[in-house]
Amino acid sequence: xxxxxxxxxxxxxxxxxxxxxxxxxxxxxxxxxxxxxxxxxxxxxxxxxxxxxxxxxxxxxxxxxxxxxxxxxxxxxxxxxxxxxxxxxxxxxxxxxxxxxxxxxxxxxxxxxxxxxxxxxxxxxxxxxxxxxxxxxxxxxxxxxxxxxxxxxxxxxxxxxxxxxxxxxxxxxxxxxxxxxxxxxxxxxxxxxxxxxxxxxxxxxxxxxxxxxxxxxxxxxxxxxxxxxxxxxxxxxxxxxxxxxxxxxxxxxxxxxxxxxxxxxxxxxxxxxxxxxxxxxxxxxxxxxxxxxxxxxxxxxxxxxxxxxxxxxxxxxxxxxxxxxxxxxxxxxxxxxxxxxxxxxxxxxxxxxxxxxxxxxxxxxxxxxxxxxxxxxxxxxxxxxxxxxxxxxxxxxxxxxxxxxxxxxxxxxxxxxxxxxxxxxxxxxxxxxxxxxxxxxxxxxxxxxxxxxxxxxxxxxxxxxxxxxxxxxxxxxxxxxxxxxxxxxxxxxxxxxxxxxxxxxxxxxxxxxxxxxxxxxxxxxxxxxxxxxxxxxxxxxxxxxxxxxxxxxxxxxxxxxxxxxxxxxxxxxxxxxxxxxxxxxxxxxxxxxxxxxxxxxxxxxxxxxxxxxxxxxxxxxxxxxxxxxxxxxxxxxxxxxxxxxxxxxxxxxxxxxxxxxxxxxxxxxxxxxxxxxxxxxxxxxxxxxxxxxxxxxxxxxxxxxxxxxxxxxxxxxxxxxxxxx
Amino acid sequence: xxxxxxxxxxxxxxxxxxxxxxxxxxxxxxxxxxxxxxxxxxxxxxxxxxxxxxxxxxxxxxxxxxxxxxxxxxxxxxxxxxxxxxxxxxxxxxxxxxxxxxxxxxxxxxxxxxxxxxxxxxxxxxxxxxxxxxxxxxxxxxxxxxxxxxxxx
Numbered sequence: 001x002x003x004x005x006x007x008x009x010x011x012x013x014x015x016x017x018x019x020x021x022x023x024x025x026x027x028x029x030x031x032x033x034x035x036x037x038x039x040x041x042x043x044x045x046x047x048x049x050x051x052x053x054x055x056x057x058x059x060x061x062x063x064x065x066x067x068x069x070x071x072x073x074x075x076x077x078x079x080x081x082x083x084x085x086x087x088x089x090x091x092x093x094x095x096x097x098x099x100x101x102x103x104x105x106x107x108x109x110x111x112x113x114x115x116x117x118x119x120x121x122x123x124x125x126x127x128x129x130x131x132x133x134x135x136x137x138x139x140x141x142x143x144x145x146x147x148x149x150x151x152x153x154x155x156x157x158x159x160x161x162x163x164x165x166x167x168x169x170x171x172x173x174x175x176x177x178x179x180x181x182x183x184x185x186x187x188x189x190x191x192x193x194x195x196x197x198x199x200x201x202x203x204x205x206x207x208x209x210x211x212x213x214x215x216x217x218x219x220x221x222x223x224x225x226x227x228x229x230x231x232x233x234x235x236x237x238x239x240x241x242x243x244x245x246x247x248x249x250x251x252x253x254x255x256x257x258x259x260x261x262x263x264x265x266x267x268x269x270x271x272x273x274x275x276x277x278x279x280x281x282x283x284x285x286x287x288x289x290x291x292x293x294x295x296x297x298x299x300x301x302x303x304x305x306x307x308x309x310x311x312x313x314x315x316x317x318x319x320x321x322x323x324x325x326x327x328x329x330x331x332x333x334x335x336x337x338x339x340x341x342x343x344x345x346x347x348x349x350x351x352x353x354x355x356x357x358x359x360x361x362x363x364x365x366x367x368x369x370x371x372x373x374x375x376x377x378x379x380x381x382x383x384x385x386x387x388x389x390x391x392x393x394x395x396x397x398x399x400x401x402x403x404x405x406x407x408x409x410x411x412x413x414x415x416x417x418x419x420x421x422x423x424x425x426x427x428x429x430x431x432x433x434x435x436x437x438x439x440x441x442x443x444x445x446x447x448x449x450x451x452x453x454x455x456x457x458x459x460x461x462x463x464x465x466x467x468x469x470x471x472x473x474x475x476x477x478x479x480x481x482x483x484x485x486x487x488x489x490x491x492x493x494x495x496x497x498x499x500x501x502x503x504x505x506x507x508x509x510x511x512x513x514x515x516x517x518x519x520x521x522x523x524x525x526x527x528x529x530x531x532x533x534x535x536x537x538x539x540x541x542x543x544x545x546x547x548x549x550x551x552x553x554x555x556x557x558x559x560x561x562x563x564x565x566x567x568x569x570x571x572x573x574x575x576x577x578x579x580x581x582x583x584x585x586x587x588x589x590x591x592x593x594x595x596x597x598x599x600x601x602x603x604x605x606x607x608x609x610x611x612x613x614x615x616x617x618x619x620x621x622x623x624x625x626x627x628x629x630x631x632x633x634x635x636x637x638x639x640x641x642x643x644x645x646x647x648x649x650x651x652x653x654x655x656x657x658x659x660x661x662x663x664x665x666x667x668x669x670x671x672x673x674x675x676x677x678x679x680x681x682x683x684x685x686x687x688x689x690x691x692x693x694x695x696x697x698x699x700x701x702x703x704x705x706x707x708x709x710x711x712x713x714x715x716x717x718x719x720x721x722x723x724x725x
Numbered sequence: 726x727x728x729x730x731x732x733x734x735x736x737x738x739x740x741x742x743x744x745x746x747x748x749x750x751x752x753x754x755x756x757x758x759x760x761x762x763x764x765x766x767x768x769x770x771x772x773x774x775x776x777x778x779x780x781x782x783x784x785x786x787x788x789x790x791x792x793x794x795x796x797x798x799x800x801x802x803x804x805x806x807x808x809x810x811x812x813x814x815x816x817x818x819x820x821x822x823x824x825x826x827x828x829x830x831x832x833x834x835x836x837x838x839x840x841x842x843x844x845x846x847x848x849x850x851x852x853x854x855x856x857x858x859x860x861x862x863x864x865x866x867x868x869x870x871x872x873x874x875x876x877x878x
Contacts, residue, residue, distance in 0.1 A: 062823060063821075063822035063823025063824065063825075063860050064822070065822070191819065192819075193816050193817065193818075193819040194819055194821055194824070196821075196824065197815065197816045197819065197820075197821055197824070198812075198816055200815075200821045200824035200827050200828075201799075201802075201811075201812040201815045201816060201821075201827060201828075201831060202759070202799065202800065202802070202803060202812065203757075203758075203759020203760070203798065203799030203800045203802070203828050204759070205758050205759075206824070207758075207761075207824075207825060209758070209761075209762065210758035212756055212758070218753060243742060244742070269753065270741075270745065270749050270752075270753035270754065271749055271752075271753055271762070272745050272746060272748075272749035272753070273742075273745075275765075343859060344823070344825075344859055345761075345763045345769060345771060345823070345825045345826050345857065345858075345859040346761070346763075346823070346825045347762065347763070392823075392824070393823060394761070394823050394824070394825025394826075395822075395823040395825060395859045395860060396823075397859075423762070425765060426763065426764040426765055426766070627819040628819070631819065631822055631860075631862065631865070632822070634861065634862075634864060634865075635822055635860045635861040635862065637861075638861035638863065639859075639860075639861050642861070660764050660765075660766050660768055661764050661766075661768035661769055661857060662766065662768055666857050666859060667861060667863075668854050668855075668856075668857060668863070669849075669850055669853045669854050669856075669863040669866070669867065670850050670854050672861060672863035672864055674864065675864065
């Protein structure tokens with residue numbers, strides 16, 4: 001959590017000739033890759049003699065719009081028209097491309113500068129080629145719309161016509177390249193529609209699940225309903241006799257539950273035939289240790305642990321016990337939130353073809369390289385023998401940061417001896433996903449008579465084994481208001497867990513926002529202070545808390561900025577009718593500062609209607625693609641509202657009790673309020689957009705409900721039965 | 726069993742079991758992957774197609790129930806001016822995030838506008854509430870329907 005994130009300019013620009021006379025230019029992550037680059041097939045920019053300009057998108061596209069926004073950076077500095085470029089998806093190949101991950105909202109942060117330099121580098125080579133050809137000083141040349149021009153002589157040439165000559169020049173040093181003044185931007189900062197949108201609206205094959213190979217079969221993998229269980233014995237004759245079924249076999253577990261959990265593979269001509277054949281399956285399971293897991297059991301055990309000393313200390317400052325004892329007022333509260341399933345709409349799937357030792361994979365994945373490693377280890381093949389095509393993902397939300405479906409597809413394809421598209425049913429995904437961890441927070445705060453928080457303690461009961469937090473179940477030491485309260489203690493105790501967990505959009509923060517900003521709201525009311533004024537007092541003066549360049553450094557000024565902007569947008573303080581209210585919250589995560597105000601009314605029945613959400617976000621001085629950025633923020637807000645209002649995954653004897661969208665009701669159009677978004681453009685480097693707008697939404701909703709009803713909701717999903725008039 | 730279907734104006738002969746849902750006939754037998762699988766239980770609407778112009782969930786439509794009905798899928802949406810208007814509106818307003826549900830959204834929207842050329846908010850909600858968008862692009866979907874309908878978005 002405390003890793004430096006400062007943008008590295010250590011890459012090397014590399015360039016060469018495309019067969020047929022064009023120019024390619026790439027950015028090698030290190031010297032070794034730079035030396036190998038001419039042999040690489042893929043590059044960031046290609047300019048063909050016919051002026052066809054191709055920009056390669058290196059990151060997985062999951063709906064965050066990265067296949068549009070990052071190439072916009074290249075096109076801007078290359079000085080071409082956006083309409084002139086074609087965007088091509090890169091293969092998964094971290095050795096050539098460096099980081100290829102849709103996670104942590106890091107692409108913009110890491111690539112805003114470097115991808116501009118890629119564009120500027122190619123432009124500089126084309127200009128140099130024109131200058132040499134015309135015998136003029138490069139400084140007298142201008143560019144625009146893919147042309148180099150010499151005003152004095154009236155000469156001009158297309159980039160395509162210069163590409164062959166440019167390819168003979170050395171690539172420039174990326175550190176010395178001049179970049180455009182942002183006031184001259186023609187692409188960055190202008191709303192652009194997604195580059196794949198025309199394919200989306202015409203139903204063209206695009207997603208992983210659309211992949212079709214010659215001779216391909218469809219597979220399902222039927223798993224033990226109890227997570228972590230495996231096949232004890234199976235009678236497969238009945239399955240093999242089903243129409244359309246060509247094969248069925250037991251897959252034994254290999255590695256952990258993020259690799260090959262095992263089950264019964266059924267191979268058929270269609271998903272329908274394979275899926276239906278499960279009904280004819282006779283299998284007995286070795287259910288394993290997972291059967292001990294139940295949600296009521298976790299709740300009871302969490303309460304027991306909360307009465308004891310924390311098993312580990314996360315962060316401590318000052319004298320929390322002494323300050324608490326001396327506080328003018330003390331407030332205690334317990335907050336709780338459930339497991340959640342990511343549930344991207346495209347079910348997990350992967351297509352694999354195994355030919356001898358070579359494995360070729362078509363996967364919708366957010367994180368291909370760990371998948372390559374897992375496939376290599378599980379199948380016993382070399383990583384270099386694995387080719388991974390990154391397919392557009394029908395949603396990610398963190399679900400596809402793990403690649404167990406990739407391992408399964410490769411294993412099953414090899415065992416079946418035919419190319420296989422593995423498709424999970426919706427029920428498979430909901431009952432065998434990697435969950436957003438549930439959690440329990442036991443908070444106490446001490447206040448002085450001026451509304452200052454003098455002490456804060458939190459006993460966080462989370463999940464983990466052998467003293468290690470389960471994935472995405474940890475509490476970071478710098479989670480606000482750590483460092484803003486002089487006497488502070490955060491400690492944790494762990495409940496053992498078999499079920500795999502993983503990062504979900506704004507991981508940890510998606511729940512911590514609710515806890516911290518809900519409790520802070522309670523403290524504001526306990527102090528008799530306005531919730532905005534109380535928060536500004538808690539933040540204190542504008543300053544950086546932490547070290548410059550650290551990911552968890554907290555800029556109080558930026559938090560104040562978004563808080564005040566959101567309050568202003570919503571008309572904070574205005575009078576509302578009975579059982580209506582405004583709630584506010586702010587949160588910092590993924591390098592972004594967001595605050596929002598939510599207006600609700602609560603019916604006598606307890607039903608909550610969200611009338612509007614006002615969002616202020618600070619992700620730095622430049623929004624790359626305002627259209628995509630607003631889409632991300634609005635989507636995050638509605639996603640978060642949906643999660644707060646009605647979603648929970650519960651366990652009973654190791655089995656997840658929800659199975660489809662009937663009992664896991666994602667928000668629908670009628671659940672989507674108007675969302676007004678404003679970006680506060682602070683003088684900071686641009687950072688990512690996919691996650692940080694989420695965490696401040698659940699608490700603002702709970703705080704608005706409190707303002708409307710006087711009922712404080714401390715458990716997600718909220719129980720509207722408590723809100724009856 | 727061989728069945729003749731009229732898909733996007735073309736007669737197609739398929740070999741499939743009579744109880745196979747149309748979704749899988751389209752995707753796995755005919756290789757038309759534009760129609761999407763989301764839930765298999767009519768909760769999400771990703772598989773929405775038209776039978777004689779009416780929106781149906783293809784995952785709940787057995788092949789044997791289709792009969793002589795004209796099937797329109799997302800691949801055939803551009804055949805009508807209304808379909809093209811909707812597609813253009815979707816692109817203009819940059820509706821999709823991941824895009825996976827949008828084929829179903831467009832098919833539901835096309836059926837709505839064919840019946841109700843200038844729908845109000847309540848009519849849009851009623852027609853579209855069966856279509857989930859996990860990315861929650863609902864406000865843009867609504868705006869795009871209004872844009873295609875020629876109404877002020």
